[in-house]
Amino acid sequence: MELTGAEIVCESLLKEGADVVFGLPGGAVLPLYGALSVYPAIRHILVRHEQAAAMAADGYSRATGKVGVCIATSGPGATNMVTGIAAAQMDSVAVVAITGQVPRPAIGSDAFQETDVTGVTLPITKHNMLVMDVKDVAQAIHDAFHIARTGRPGPVLVDIPRDVLLGDKTEFVWPSEPKLPGYKIPTVAPEAQVAAAADLINQAERPIIMSGHGVLISHAYGLMTDLAEKAQIPVITTLLGISAIPSSHELNLGMSGMHGMAYANLAIDEADLIIGLGMRFDDRVTGRISAFAPNAKFIHVDIDASEVDKNIKATVGMVGDLKAVLGQLLPKVEANVHIDWLQHINELKAQHPSHLVRESDELLPQYVLQRLTEVTQGRGIVVTGVGMHQMWAAQHCRFTEPNTFITSGGLGTMGFEVPAALGAQVGRPDVTVWSIAGDGGFQMTMCDIATAVEAHADVKFAILNNNSLGLVHQLQELFFDKEYIASQYTANPDFVKIAEAYGIRGIRVTRKDQVLDAVQQAMETAGPVIVDFMVKEDEGLYPFIPSGQSVKEMLEEPTLKEIT
Amino acid sequence: MVQSNHTEQHTLIALVEDKPGVLTRVASMFRRRGFNIASLAVGNSEQPGLSRMTFVVNGDDHTVSQVAKQLDKLIDVIEVSDITNKSTVTRELALIKVKTNQMTRGEIIQIVNLFRANIIDVGSESMVIEITGEEDKINALHNLLSSFGVIEMLRTGLVAMVRGQTNGLANGHSEQVNSSSNS
Ligand SMILES: Cc1cc2nc3c(=O)[nH]c(=O)nc-3n(C[C@H](O)[C@H](O)[C@H](O)COP(=O)(O)OP(=O)(O)OC[C@H]3O[C@@H](n4cnc5c(N)ncnc54)[C@H](O)[C@@H]3O)c2cc1C
Ligand SMILES: Cc1ncc(C[n+]2csc(CCOP(=O)(O)OP(=O)(O)O)c2C)c(N)n1
Ligand SMILES: [Mg+2]
Numbered sequence: 242m243e244l245t246g247a248e249i250v251c252e253s254l255l256k257e258g259a260d261v262v263f264g265l266p267g268g269a270v271l272p273l274y275g276a277l278s279v280y281p282a283i284r285h286i287l288v289r290h291e292q293a294a295a296m297a298a299d300g301y302s303r304a305t306g307k308v309g310v311c312i313a314t315s316g317p318g319a320t321n322m323v324t325g326i327a328a329a330q331m332d333s334v335a336v337v338a339i340t341g342q343v344p345r346p347a348i349g350s351d352a353f354q355e356t357d358v359t360g361v362t363l364p365i366t367k368h369n370m371l372v373m374d375v376k377d378v379a380q381a382i383h384d385a386f387h388i389a390r391t392g393r394p395g396p397v398l399v400d401i402p403r404d405v406l407l408g409d410k411t412e413f414v415w416p417s418e419p420k421l422p423g424y425k426i427p428t429v430a431p432e433a434q435v436a437a438a439a440d441l442i443n444q445a446e447r448p449i450i451m452s453g454h455g456v457l458i459s460h461a462y463g464l465m466t467d468l469a470e471k472a473q474i475p476v477i478t479t480l481l482g483i484s485a486i487p488s489s490h491e492l493n494l495g496m497s498g499m500h501g502m503a504y505a506n507l508a509i510d511e512a513d514l515i516i517g518l519g520m521r522f523d524d525r526v527t528g529r530i531s532a533f534a535p536n537a538k539f540i541h542v543d544i545d546a547s548e549v550d551k552n553i554k555a556t557v558g559m560v561g562d563l564k565a566v567l568g569q570l571l572p573k574v575e576a577n578v579h580i581d582w583l584q585h586i587n588e589l590k591a592q593h594p595s596h597l598v599r600e601s602d603e604l605l606p607q608y609v610l611q612r613l614t615e616v617t618q619g620r621g622i623v624v625t626g627v628g629m630h631q632m633w634a635a636q637h638c639r640f641t642e643p644n645t646f647i648t649s650g651g652l653g654t655m656g657f658e659v660p661a662a663l664g665a666q667v668g669r670p671d672v673t674v675w676s677i678a679g680d681g682g683f684q685m686t687m688c689d690i691a692t693a694v695e696a697h698a699d700v701k702f703a704i705l706n707n708n709s710l711g712l713v714h715q716l717q718e719l720f721f722d723k724e725y726i727a728s729q730y731t732a733n734p735d736f737v738k739i740a741e742a743y744g745i746r747g748i749r750v751t752r753k754d755q756v757l758d759a760v761q762q763a764m765e766t767a768g769p770v771i772v773d774f775m776v777k778e779d780e781g782l783y784p785f786i787p788s789g790q791s792v793k794e795m796l797e798e799p800t801l802k803e804i805t
Numbered sequence: 806m807v808q809s810n811h812t813e814q815h816t817l818i819a820l821v822e823d824k825p826g827v828l829t830r831v832a833s834m835f836r837r838r839g840f841n842i843a844s845l846a847v848g849n850s851e852q853p854g855l856s857r858m859t860f861v862v863n864g865d866d867h868t869v870s871q872v873a874k875q876l877d878k879l880i881d882v883i884e885v886s887d888i889t890n891k892s893t894v895t896r897e898l899a900l901i902k903v904k905t906n907q908m909t910r911g912e913i914i915q916i917v918n919l920f921r922a923n924i925i926d927v928g929s930e931s932m933v934i935e936i937t938g939e940e941d942k943i944n945a946l947h948n949l950l951s952s953f954g955v956i957e958m959l960r961t962g963l964v965a966m967v968r969g970q971t972n973g974l975a976n977g978h979s980e981q982v983n984s985s986s987n988s
Contacts, residue, residue: 363830364837368880371825388880423822423883547874550867 243410246375246401247276250339252413253382254283259310259337261286261301261667263294267314269354270341272407286667286696289688291318293660295325295396296686298336300661303647304622305668306460308335308389315341316354319400320361324654326396327365331651332481333454335394337385338362344404345373358400367395375405380416387419392426393545394458427544430559430566438516438540438557439573445514445538447582448474451497451526454481454650455519455543455563462486462643464567465518472577475586477505479520480635484646488619488639494586495596498526500632503593503784506792508586509534517541519563522552523651524788532791542566595784596636599800604753606630606705606776610637612756613675613703616764621673622647622665626658626682628712629782630705634677645672656685659702663689666698673699673764680706680733690743693769701763702771707778708733715782719796740771748772814843815869815889816965817860818973820850822881830879831858840864840872844897844962851972855883859964884974888967895965899943900925901934904954913953920946931956 244252250273254262261284266274277285288294291313298309309329313319319340329336343352359369368388372381378401385397442448456465462485469476469492476486477497486493497505509515515537520526522541527533530552541548541555542563549558559566590596598607610633619639624647625631631648640646647665649657662676683704693700714728740747746766748759750773763770783798821827828847835842843861850857862872869887877885905913905927913932917924922936936946940963947958967973 359826360829363826363833421880424880425877545878547871547878551871 242413244413245272245276245407245410246372246378247272247406249375249378249411249413250382250401250406251276251280251283253379253415254310255280256415257308257382257386259308259386260284262310262312263288263297263301263664264312265289265291265294265314265318267318267341267354269315269343269403270312270318270339270406271314272403273312273339273341273401275407286692288660288692290686291321292325292656293663293686293689293692295322295336295338296328296654296657296660297664297667297689297692298338299325299329299332299334300624300647300664301668302329302335302664303661304644304665306644307668308337308386309664310337310339312339313341314354315343315358316356319358320356323361323365324652325660326362326398328649328652328654328657329396330365330367332649333394333458334396335389336396337382337389338396338398340398340400341406342371342400342402345402346404348402358398362398365396366398367393369398369400371400371402372405373402375409375411378405379414380420383416384419384421388421388424392424427546427561428565429569430542430561432569434557434559435566435569436573438559439570441514441538441540441557442472442474442516443575443577446579447512448472448514448516448579449508449512450474450476450516450518451479451520452476452482452485452518453479453520456482456485457519457644459519459544459563460643461519461563461567464564464571466490468567468571468574471571472574473579473583474516475508475583477501477509479523479526479650480648481650482520483635484640484643487641489641496635499528499786499788500636500782500784502636503595503795503797504586504589506784506786506795507589507593509537510792511585512537515539517543517553517555518567519543521548524552527552528786529789529791532793593797594801595797597801598637599798601777602753603777604751604756604775606707606774606780607633607637608753609703609705609750609756609774609776610634610677613760614639616757616760617673617675621645621675622669623675623677624648624658624662624665625677626679627653627655628679628682628710629707629715629780630677630679630711632782633705638677655679655682658682659686659689659693662700662702663693663696663698666693666700667696670699673701676700676702678702678704679711680704680708680730680736681710683736684734687739690739690745690769690771694743694745697768699767700769702769703763704736704771704773705776706733706736706773707776707780709778712782714779718781719785720787736771736773743769746770749775751775811865812863813865813889815862815864815887816893816895816963817862817869817873817876817885817887818965819858819860819876819885820852820883820974821856821858822883823849823854823856824881827856827881830881831876834875834879835872838871838875840868844960846962846964848964859962861963886974888965888973891973892968893965894968895939895963896937897940897943897961897963898935898937899947899958899960901936901947901950901955902931902957903934903950904956905930905932909953913950916946916949922946
C-alpha cells in the first residue's frame with residue numbers, strides 16, 4: 242500500500258521500537274500529527290515548551306537505554322529544542338529529533354517560520370539530514386536511529402518539509418540496513434594493546450579505575466565491577482558515571498573532580514595507574530591537566546577515537562566498545578589485593594570525610610538528600626538540575642542500580658530537572674523518579690509540571706530552595722570579592738501554591754524534623770508532588786577545586802572534622 | 806589539551822560522500838574546533854558519488870591527529886589519511902594577472918617560459934598567466950612577477966596523490982578503484 246511521508250515516519254518509528262514521542266505541533270509538522278492520530282501504538286506526550294520535548298527525550302533515553310524521540314514544528318518549534326539537543330550531544334545521549342520544515346518550493350525564500358534547522362543544529366548533533374524526497378523518508382529514519390544509538394550515542398535531527406510529509410505517496414519499504422558508507426563502529430581493541438594494558442594493571446601498586454558514562458552506555462558495569470573486584474582496584478565515577486557501581490560497594494570512592502570527594506582527588510594525586518573507562522577526562526574532572534595524577538600512567542578506553550589522546554596522553558589508549566574490550570582484558574588481569582593502597586585510601590577518607598554531613602540545627606540541603614536517600618533506600622531514579630543541589634545530589638544520594646542518576650553534565654543545562662525527570666519516569670513507569678531541583682532551574686521549565694500531570698508521571702519534585710542562583714552566588718563570594726549581583730531572588734513564587742495551581746500536592750519544609758515525613762508523604766501520594774525545602778540559603782558547596790587548579794588548591798568544608 | 810610544540814605542514818586526503826552540505830560540515834568542524842586550514846581542494850573522485858578532498862593543515866602532530874580523527878568522525882566522511890610522510894605527487898594551479906607595458910612585456914614572457922607557465926590572456930596593460938606545479942614553484946613565480954605589479958592572483962589549493970599502486974587510503978576501496986578503471 243502506498244503511504245504518505247507522514248505515515249512512513251510513523252511506520253518507521255514503530256519499526257524502531259519508538260512507542261513514546263514528546264512533542265508540540267505547528268503548521269509545518271501538522272501532517273505528521275495527522276498521521277500520529279491514526280497510530281495509537283505511538284504514545285504522544287504533549288509538552289508545554291519544545292525545550293522540554295528534547296530534554297524529556299534525553300531523560301527517557303538515559304533511563305531506558307532506548308532512543309528518545311522528540312518532535313517540533315519548523316522555525317520557533319525547532320529552535321526551542323536547540324538547548325535540549327545540545328545537552329544530549331555533550332552527554333552522548335541517543336535522541337532522534339524530527340522537525341517539520343516549510344514546503345520544498347518555499348525553502349530558501351525566508352518563508353513563514355522557515356529556519357535553516359539543519360544549519361543551526363549542525364555543530365550540536367551527531368548528524369542531521371534534510372529529507373527532500375518521500376522515497377528517502379524510511380531510510381532517513383532508519384539511519385537516524387542507527388546513528389543515534391550506536392557507537393558513541395548522540396542526537397540526530399531529521400528535518401522533513403511539509404510537502405514531503407503530505408505530498409506524493411509511495412510504497413513503504415523498510416530498508417534492510419543503514420546506508421552509511423562512512424560510518425564506522427569500533428568494537429574490539431587490538432590484542433597487543435590489551436596485553437599491554439593488562440601488564441600495566443598487573444604491575445600497578447596504586448591503581449584507580451575512573452568509570453564514566455560510557456560504562457553505563459555499553460552496559461559494561463558488571464564487567465567493570467568484576468575488574469575492580471578481581472584486582473581490588475578502587476573505583477571513582479565521573480558525574481555521569483555515578484550509578485555504575487552501587488554506592489555501598491566497598492571499592493566505590495564516589496565522584497572525583499571539581500566538587501568530588503576530597504579523598505578521591507587525593508587518591509588520584511598518588512595513583513600510579515589511572516584506568517579511564519568510557520570517560521573523556523573533562524576539565525571538571527582533571528582540573529589543571531599538568532597537575533592531574535602526576536605520578537600515573539594512563540590506560541584509556543573509549544569508543545570515540547578522537548577522545549583518546551585528546552586531553553590526556555594515554556600510555557595505552559584503546560578504541561573500542563567497553564563491553565568488548567573489558568571482555569578481552571579481564572582474563573589477562575591477575576587477581577590482586579592492593580592491601581596497603583586500599584588501607585591508605587581509607588585513611589585519606591577518615592582524614593577528609595567529605596561524604597559526611599555536619600551536625601547543624603539549620604535545614605542543610607545535604608541533610609535533606611541524606612534523609613531522602615534513606616527513605617528511597619537508593620532505589621528509583623534521581624534526576625537533577627544544575628548547580629549546588631546537583632553537586633550535593635551527586636555527593637549524598639545513594640544508588641543501587643545502573644542508569645538511575647540522570648543529570649546534565651557537559652552542557653550543565655539548568656531547567657533539565659523538570660522535563661528530564663518526566664521523560665525518565667515515562668520510560669520507567671515502574672519506579673519513582675525524584676527530581677532534585679534548584680529554585681532557579683525549576684523556574685526555567687516548571688511549565689512542564691502540567692505535562693507530568695497529564696502524563697500521570699510519578700515524579701516527586703524536591704526543590705532545594707535557597708532563594709538564589711546558589712552556585713553563581715558562591716562563585717561571586719569566592720572569586721569576585723563578594724560582589725553579589727544577579728544571583729539572589731527577592732520574589733520567588735510560592736511553590737506550594739504553584740503545586741496547587743497544577744492540581745497536585747505541595748508540601749513546604751522549613752525544619753529538619755519535617756523532612757522525613759514530607760518525603761514519605763510525597764512517596765505515598767500518587768502522581769507528581771512538589772516539596773519545597775527552604776534550605777539554609779548561604780550554605781557553601783565543598784569540596785571545591787577552583788577552575789584550572791589542582792588538588793593542592795582544593796577547598797574543603799571547614800567544619801567537617803577528621804574522624805578518628 | 807595535550808601539548809607539543811613542533812609545528813609542521815601536513816597534507817591530509819579524505820574520501821567523502823558527494824552530498825549537499827558535506828563541505829559545510831567539514832568547514833564547520835574546522836572552525837568550531839579552532840583548526841586552521843591552510844588550503845582545501847575538493848573535486849570528484851574515481852568513484853561515482855564520492856569526492857576527494859585534499860587538506861593542507863599546519864600544526865603539531867597532536868593537533869593534526871585530532872584533525873584527522875574529528876574529520877573521520879563526520880558521518881559523510883568515508884576515510885581520512887595523513888599522507889605527509891608518504892611519497893606523493895602534489896600540484897597546485899594558479900592564475901596570476903600581472904601589469905604589463907611595452908617595456909616589461911618581453912621580460913615577463915621570458916620568465917613565463919622559464920617556468921613552463923602559460924599566458925592565457927593578454928590585454929594592453931595586463932596579462933593573465935597560468936601556472937601548475939608544486940607550491941614552491943608557484944611562490945617563486947609570484948615573487949618574480951611581484952616587481953611588475955600583481956593585480957590579482959587565484960590559487961586552487963594543493964591537490965596530492967600517493968605514488969604507486971594505491972589510492973592513498975588504508976582500506977583502499979581498491980575493488981571500486983579497479984572496477985571503475987576497467988569500465
Ligand atoms: C556544575 C557542574 C559541576 C561539575 N563538576 C564535576 C565534578 O566535580 N566531577 C565530575 O566528574 N564531573 C563534573 N561535572 C560534569 C562534567 O562537566 C562532565 O559532564 C563529566 O565529567 C563527563 O563525564 P564522562 O566523561 O563520564 O561522560 P561523557 O561526557 O558522557 O563521556 C562519555 C565517554 O564515553 C564514551 N563512550 C560512549 N559509549 C561507549 C562505549 N560503548 N564504549 C566505550 N566508550 C564509550 C564516549 O565516547 C565519551 O568519550 C560537572 C558538571 C556541572 C554542570
Ligand atoms: C541555562 C543556564 N543558564 C545559566 C547557567 C549558569 N548557572 C550554573 S549554576 C546556576 C545557578 C543555579 O541555580 P539553582 O537552579 O537555584 O541551583 P542552586 O545552585 O541554587 O542549587 C547558574 C545560573 C546554567 N548552567 N544554565
Ligand atoms: Mg537555588
